[in-house]
Amino acid sequence: MDHRTPAPAPDRRRTARGRLPLVLALALLGGGCTGGVEGTPGAAGLRDPYFPGLGNGGYDVTHYGLELDVDPAADRLRGTATITARATQDLSAFHLDLAGLEVAGATVEGRPAAVNRAGRELTLRPASAVEDRLREGRTFTVVVRYSGSPETVTDPDGSKEGWLRTADGAVALGEPAGSMAWFPGNHHPSDKATYDIGITVPEGLAGISNGELVSRRTANGRTAYRWRTAEPMASYLATVAVGRFTTRESVTPDGIRLFTAVDPRSAAASADVLARIPEVLAWSAKRFGPYPFTSAGAIVERAGDSSYALETQNRPVFPGPPDTALLVHELAHQWFGNSVTPASWRDMWLNEGFATYAEWLWAADHEGVPVRESFEAAYADDANWAFPPAEPPTAAELSEPPVYGRGAMVVHRVRLAMNDDRAFFALVKGWTSAHRHANASTDDFTAHVEEETGQDLAALWDAWLYGGSRPPTGAGEP
Ligand code: TRP
Ligand code: ZN
Numbered sequence: 001m002d003h004r005t006p007a008p009a010p011d012r013r014r015t016a017r018g019r020l021p022l023v024l025a026l027a028l029l030g031g032g033c034t035g036g037v038e039g040t041p042g043a044a045g046l047r048d049p050y051f052p053g054l055g056n057g058g059y060d061v062t063h064y065g066l067e068l069d070v071d072p073a074a075d076r077l078r079g080t081a082t083i084t085a086r087a088t089q090d091l092s093a094f095h096l097d098l099a100g101l102e103v104a105g106a107t108v109e110g111r112p113a114a115v116n117r118a119g120r121e122l123t124l125r126p127a128s129a130v131e132d133r134l135r136e137g138r139t140f141t142v143v144v145r146y147s148g149s150p151e152t153v154t155d156p157d158g159s160k161e162g163w164l165r166t167a168d169g170a171v172a173l174g175e176p177a178g179s180m181a182w183f184p185g186n187h188h189p190s191d192k193a194t195y196d197i198g199i200t201v202p203e204g205l206a207g208i209s210n211g212e213l214v215s216r217r218t219a220n221g222r223t224a225y226r227w228r229t230a231e232p233m234a235s236y237l238a239t240v241a242v243g244r245f246t247t248r249e250s251v252t253p254d255g256i257r258l259f260t261a262v263d264p265r266s267a268a269a270s271a272d273v274l275a276r277i278p279e280v281l282a283w284s285a286k287r288f289g290p291y292p293f294t295s296a297g298a299i300v301e302r303a304g305d306s307s308y309a310l311e312t313q314n315r316p317v318f319p320g321p322p323d324t325a326l327l328v329h330e331l332a333h334q335w336f337g338n339s340v341t342p343a344s345w346r347d348m349w350l351n352e353g354f355a356t357y358a359e360w361l362w363a364a365d366h367e368g369v370p371v372r373e374s375f376e377a378a379y380a381d382d383a384n385w386a387f388p389p390a391e392p393p394t395a396a397e398l399s400e401p402p403v404y405g406r407g408a409m410v411v412h413r414v415r416l417a418m419n420d421d422r423a424f425f426a427l428v429k430g431w432t433s434a435h436r437h438a439n440a441s442t443d444d445f446t447a448h449v450e451e452e453t454g455q456d457l458a459a460l461w462d463a464w465l466y467g468g469s470r471p472p473t474g475a476g477e478p
Contacts, residue, residue, distance in 0.1 A: 038090065038092065038131075039089070039090035039091045039092035039093075039131060039134060039135070040058075040089065040090065040091070040092055041058070041091070041092055041093040041094065041095075041123070042056055042057045042058020042059060042089065042091055042093065042094035042095055043056065043057030043058060043095070044056060044057075044095045044121050044123075045057075046188045046190065048188060048344045048345050048346075049344055049345065049346045050176075050344075050345040050346060050392070050394075050395040050398060051176060051177060051188075051345055051395060053097075053120065053121070054097065054176070054177060054187055054188045054345075055097070055186050055187060055188025055190065055191060056094060056095035056096065056097065056121075056186050056188075057088075057089075057095075058087065058088055058089045058091050058094050059085040059086060059087050059088055059091065059094055059140075059186070060085060060086050060088055060186075060191055061083055061084070061085045061185060061186045061191050061193040062084050062085060062086060062139070062193055062194070063083070063084040063193055063194050063195070063196075064081060064082070064083055064084075064183065064185060064193055064194075064195045064196070064197075064235075064238075065081070065082035065083075065084075065195075065196045066079060066080075066081055066082075066183050066195065066196070066197045066198065067079065067080040067081075067082075067198045067200075068182070068183075068197070068198065068199045068200070068207075068240065069199075069200045070169070070170065070199060070200070070201050070207065070240070070242045071201075071202065072165075072168065072169045072170060072201075072202075072205070072242060072243070073202070075149045075165070076147065076148070076149060077101070077147060077148065077149070077150050077163075077182060078146075078147040079101075079145070079146050079147065079182070079183060080143065080144070080145050080146075081142075081143070081144045081146070081183050081184050081185070082141065082142070082143050083096075083141070083142040083143075083144070083184070083185065084139060084140075084141050084142075085139065085140060085141075085142065085186075086137065086138070086139045086140075087134050087135060087136050087137065087138050087139075087140065088136060088137075089136050090134065090135050090136050091126075091134040091135075092125070092131065092134075093123055093124060093125040093126070094123070094124055094134075095121050095122060095123055095124075096121075096122040096124065096142075096144065096184040096185060096186070097120055097121065097122075097180040097184065097185060097186070097187040098120060098122050098144075098146070098180050098183075098184040098185075099120045099151050099153060099162065099177075099180045099181045100148060100149075100150060100151035100181060101146045101147065101148040101150060101151075101181075101182075102146060102147055102148045103115055103117065103122065103144060103145070103146045103184075104145040104146060104147065105144075105145050106122075106124055106142065106143060106144045106145070107142070107143045108124060108126035108127070108130055108133075108134070108140060108141070108142050109126065109130040109133045109134075109140050109141060110130075110141070111126065111127035111129055111130050112127065113125060113126045113127060113142075115144075120180060122144075122184055124142065144184045146184065150162065150163035150170075150172075150181045150182050151163060151181045152164055152165075152181070153177060153178045153180075153181050155176070155177070155395075155396075156394065156395040156396040156398075157395075157396040157397070157398070157399060157400075158396075159307065159308065159399075160306075160307070161173045161174060161175065161177070161178030161181075162174070162177075162178035162179075162180075162181030162182070163178075163181045163182055164305065164306050166243055166301060166302070166305040167243075167302065167305070168205065168243040168244050169201075169205055169241070169242035169243030169244075170240075170241075170242050170243070171239065171240070171241045171242070171243075171299070171301055171305060171306055171317060172238070172239050172240045172241070173239065173306060173310050173312070173317060174187075174235060174236040174237065174238060174239070174310075174312075175236045175237075175310055176189075176236055176345055176395075176398070177236075178236070179235040179236055179238050180235075182240070183235075183238075185235050186235070187235045187236070188235075188344075189234040189235075189236060189341050189342050189343075189344070189345070189439065190234075190341075190343055190344065190439050191234075191235075192232035192233055192234050192341060192437070192438075192439070193232060193233065193235075194229055194230055194231070194232060194233070195210065195211065195227075195228070195229040195233055195238060196214075196226070196227070196228050196229075197209040197210070197211075197226075197227045197228075197229070197238070197240065198224060198225070198226045198227070199224070199225045199227070199240055199242065200222050200223065200224045200225075201222065201223055201225070201242050202221065202222060202223075203218050203221045203222060203223050204223075204244070205223070205242055205243055205244060206223075206225065206241075206242070206243065206244070206245040206247060206261060207223070207224075207225040207240060207241075207242050208225070208227075208239075208240065208241040208242075208245060208247075208259075208261040208299055208315070209225070209227040209229075209238070209239060209240045209241075209315075210227060210229045210233060210237070210238060210239060210312060210313045210314050210315060211227045211228045211229030211230065211231075211295060211313070211314055212227065212228050212229075212230075212257060212259075212294065212295045213225065213226070213227060213249070213259060214226040214227065214228050229313065229314070230294070231292070231293050231294070231313075231339075231437060232437045232438075233313045233338070234313075234338070234341045237311065237312050237313040237337075237338055238312070238313070239299070239310075239312035239313075239315070239317055241261060241299045241301070241317065243263065243301075244263065244264060245261040245262060245263060245264075245299075246261070246262045246263075246264050246267050247259065247260065247261045247262075248260045248262075252277075252278040252281060252282075252296070253278060253282075254278070254281065254282060254285070254291070256278075256281060256291055256293075256294065256295060256296050257294060257295040257296070258277060258278070258295070258296055258297050259295060259296075259297040259314075259315065260274055260277075260297045260298045260299075260300070260315075261297070261298075261299045261300070261315075262274070262298075262299075262300040263300060263301050263302045263305075265302055266300045266301070266302055266320055266321050267300075269320075269321040270298075270300045270318075270320075270321035270322065273321065273322055273323065273324055273327055274298055274300070274327075276324065276327065277296060277297070277298065277327070277331070280324075280327055280328055280331050280362075281296060281331060283362070283365070284328075284331055284332060284334075284335065284358065287358075287361060287425055287428065287429075288332070288335045288336075288358075288428055288429060288432050289335065289428070289429035289432040289433055291334065291335075292334060292335060292338070292339035292432070292436055292437065293313070293314050293334060293338075293339070295314050295315075296314055296315070296331070296334070297314060297315040298315055298316055298317075298318060298322075298327075298330075299312070299315050299316070299317045299318070300317075300318045300320065300321060300322070301317065301318065301319055301320065302319075302320055303319055303320035304319070304320075305319055305320075306319040307319060309322065309326055309329075309330055310330075311329075311330045311333030311334065311337055311338060311351075311355070313334070313338045314334070316330035316331070316333070318330070324362070324366075325359050325362065325363070328358055328359055328362045329355045329356070329358060329359050330355070331358075332354060332355040332358030332359075333351060333355050335354070335432050336350060336351055336354035336355055336358075336432075337350075337351035337355070339432060339435075339436050339437055340431065340432055340435040340436065340438070340439075340440050341438070341439045341440070342439065342440070342441070343439040343440060343441035343444070344441065345395070345398060346390070346391070346392075346441075346442070347390075347440070347441050347442050348392070348398050348399075348403050349389035349390055349402075349403045349406075349407035349410070349442070349465075350407075350440065350442065350445060352399070352403045352404040352407050353389060353403070353404065353406070353407020353408050353409075353410055353411055354407070354408075354411060355404075356404045356405060356407060356408035357407075357408040357411040357412065359374075359408075360374035360375070360408060360412070371412060374408075375408075375409060375412045378405040378406070378408060378409055379409065379470070379473065381401070381405060383400075383401040383402075383405070384401050384402050384404075384405035384406045384409070385402065385406070385469065385470045386400060386401065386402050387400075387402050387468075388402065388406070388465060388466045388467055388468065389402045389403050389406045389407040389410060389465060390442045390465045390466055391466060406464070409464060410464045410465050413460055413464050413476055414427075414449055414457075414460070416477075417453070417455065417457060417460055417476065417477070417478050418453055423452075423453075426452075427448075427449065427452045427453070430448070430452060431445070431448055434448060442465070446461055446465070455478050456478075457476070457478065459475070459476045459477075459478075460475075460476030460477075460478070461476075462476070463475035463476040464476055
């Protein structure tokens with residue numbers, strides 16, 4: 001007999017890090033039945049404060065295997081996603097996020113699964129024969145075959161992400177919600193996973209992605225690139241770039257593998273700044289701790305192909321030749337954002353505040369601009385005071401100046417409160433090491449600082465992180 005419970009309880013509370021108790025609505029079989037506990041459907045979203053529908057409940061993805069066939073001339077993507085996940089509850093069904101595209105079919109544990117589509121939510125109901133493989137704690141495999149012309153996603157602030165067409169191909173950008181335009185998954189930053197991404201493109205084009213190039217083979221007029229990301233990655237940091245690229249491989253003196261892919265029309269103008277990647281990584285490691293990944297590099301498009309840079313893991317995407325400050329910013333994100341990833345989109349300032357602070361530190365060390373001057377300029381700029389960095393009013397304001405400039409001011413106020421540069425940089429390194437390859441929230445940060453300094457910094461947080469208006473410069477002094 002098959003007692004299925006009805007719809008999931010959508011108000012199930014679960015923090016992005018899963019630290020609050022997950023209220024499991026376990027459905028006990030009624031009296032007289034011989035069975036034990038049956039599964040319930042996983043939630044359709046993780047209740048992110050800004051994007052409640054992103055991600056899905058009931059499982060954690062450990063690995064994505066993506067096989068992508070991209071034909072830019074036909075504007076077509078054909079994909080197979082093999083997702084390995086661990087159930088965090090007994091599941092009778094579960095969701096994947098996918099925007100656009102057509103799903104040809106799916107299997108769970110090798111058996112055809114029923115697929116239902118509602119907007120950007122795919123619901124998969126596994127065959128009853130494999131239901132016991134989706135018990136809490138067990139690892140299961142999902143395969144989804146899909147194809148179509150991928151969507152360009154418009155953010156709440158109007159900027160474009162997802163699948164962006166370029167003159168000779170496409171580039172995929174995923175912050176905060178664009179990666180669901182090219183593969184189904186658990187698209188919330190709290191669920192990090194390793195990736196194997198294979199991209200097959202017409203011969204003459206390149207298919208670039210994150211991590212390390214494992215192989216590149218041409219047959220029958222198609223070239224297959226295989227990339228491996230063995231360190232955990234949030235899905236918003238995954239990328240593929242298809243097009244004509246000049247590629248370069250090398251190893252830094254510190255043993256980090258470098259791979260750069262540059263649109264030939266941006267090559268001459270970006271050569272000097274890309275040559276500084278090893279230097280910027282070494283400088284960053286001195287301040288922030290060891291580089292968190294085994295490979296690094298850059299993808300440089302042409303201006304107009306995308307309108308902004310993104311810190312895609314290992315290999316940031318630049319919309320044309322970057323200047324040094326932008327390179328420093330995106331490489332700093334490899335520590336702040338990519339290794340230490342926000343627990344929810346509310347914690348964005350931990351990404352942008354630190355990446356902006358990295359620019360200030362670089363300017364102090366290389367351009368003779370004291371950090372105090374950068375701080376004062378940010379303090380004087382009204383745009384930085386529109387709202388507190390830890391509480392953007394809406395999703396449309398997540399990448400507004402307070403998240404960057406005021407976020408960096410918070411970091412500097414911590415440094416001033418400590419009044420000891422050696423201790424400050426030790427604290428920053430302790431932060432990147434404590435949450436390496438994991439997730440962290442604003443509360444984790446303030447707790448870390450208070451523990452490391454032994455100070456009660458409530459006044460500092462109230463004034464600089466949460467306060468509604470510009471505090472006097474002495475505010476929050478311990
Ligand atoms: N993270 C990017 C950077 O500063 C900027 C960005 C792109 C962004 N898309 C976003 C920030 C969406 C917030 C939300 O390097
Ligand atoms: Zn940034």
